[in-house]
Amino acid sequence: MTVLKTRAKLVDVARQLFAKKGVEATTMNDIAVASKKGRRTLYTYFKSKDQIYMAVVESELKMLSDTMDKVAKKPTVPDKKILELITTHLDIIKMAVYRNGTLRADFFRDIWRVEAMRKYFDNNEIKLFREVLREGKEQGLFDIDNVEITADILHYCIKGIEVPYIRGQIGEDLDDETGWRYVSKIVYGALGCRKEK
Numbered sequence: 001m002t003v004l005k006t007r008a009k010l011v012d013v014a015r016q017l018f019a020k021k022g023v024e025a026t027t028m029n030d031i032a033v034a035s036k037k038g039r040r041t042l043y044t045y046f047k048s049k050d051q052i053y054m055a056v057v058e059s060e061l062k063m064l065s066d067t068m069d070k071v072a073k074k075p076t077v078p079d080k081k082i083l084e085l086i087t088t089h090l091d092i093i094k095m096a097v098y099r100n101g102t103l104r105a106d107f108f109r110d111i112w113r114v115e116a117m118r119k120y121f122d123n124n125e126i127k128l129f130r131e132v133l134r135e136g137k138e139q140g141l142f143d144i145d146n147v148e149i150t151a152d153i154l155h156y157c158i159k160g161i162e163v164p165y166i167r168g169q170i171g172e173d174l175d176d177e178t179g180w181r182y183v184s185k186i187v188y189g190a191l192g193c194r195k196e197k
Contacts, residue, residue: 007045008059010035015056019099023053054117061121064092072128078136079193082154083184085128089158094166126155136191143192150191 013035017026028049032042046052071088074081129151136142144150164170171179 006037006041007055010037010042010045011052011055011059014052015059018053018056023049028052057117060096061118064096065121065124067092068125068128072131077141078132078139079141079188079191081132082129082136082191083180083187085125085132086154086158086183086187087180089125090162090165093162097166122155122159126151129154133191141191141193154187154190 010031014026014031017030017034021030026049028042028046029039031049031052032039035042042052046055068085068088071084072081074084076084130147133142133144133147133151133154137144137147161170171182174182
C-alpha cells in the first residue's frame with residue numbers, strides 16, 4: 001500500500017471510530033487494531049490522537065470544498081447558482097455531521113480545534129460566492145454595490161444557520177419547497193435581484 005493510501009485508510013478508520021465511539025473514547029490502539037496496522041505504523045503517520053482528529057476534519061472539509069467547487073462550475077445562471085451553492089453548503093454540512101455520528105455539529109463548530117482547519121473551506125466558499133455574485137452583477141441580475149462584502153456577509157449568514165439547520169429547527173413546520181421559497185425571497189431581496197422568480 002502506498003504512503004498516501006495507508007494514511008487515507010488510517011484517517012477513514014479513525015473517522016469511523018470517532019463517529020461511533022466519540023473522539024475521547026477512541027484510543028490510538030483502537031485505530032491501529034481497526035485499521036489492521038501496527039501501532040508503530042500509526043505513529044509513523046500521526047504522533048497523537050489530536051493530530052489524527054485534525055486529519056479527519058481536514059479530509060471532511062476537503063470533500064465539502066470539492067462538492068462546492070463542482071456546483072460553482074455548473075453552467076447555470078448566477079441567480080440559480082447562488083441558491084444552489086447555499087443549499088449545497090447546508091445539505092453537505094448536515095450530511096457530514098450525520099455521517100460522523102457522535103461528533104455531531106461540534107465536528108465543524110468547535111472553535112478551538114476546528115476553526116483553523118475550516119479557514120480553507122470558508123475562504124474557498126467566499127471566493128466562489130464572489131465569482132457568482134460578480135457574474136450576476138455583470139449580467140445585471142444583482143443590484144449590489146460591493147461584491148466582496150456581500151460575499152462575506154452571505155457566507156457568515158449561512159455559516160451561522162448551520163447548527164439550527166442540522167437540528168431541523170428552521171422552518172420545521174414547512175415542507176422543503178415552501179422553506180426554500182422563503183430562502184430564495186430573502187437571498188434575492190438582499191441581492192436586489194432584478195428578474196422575477
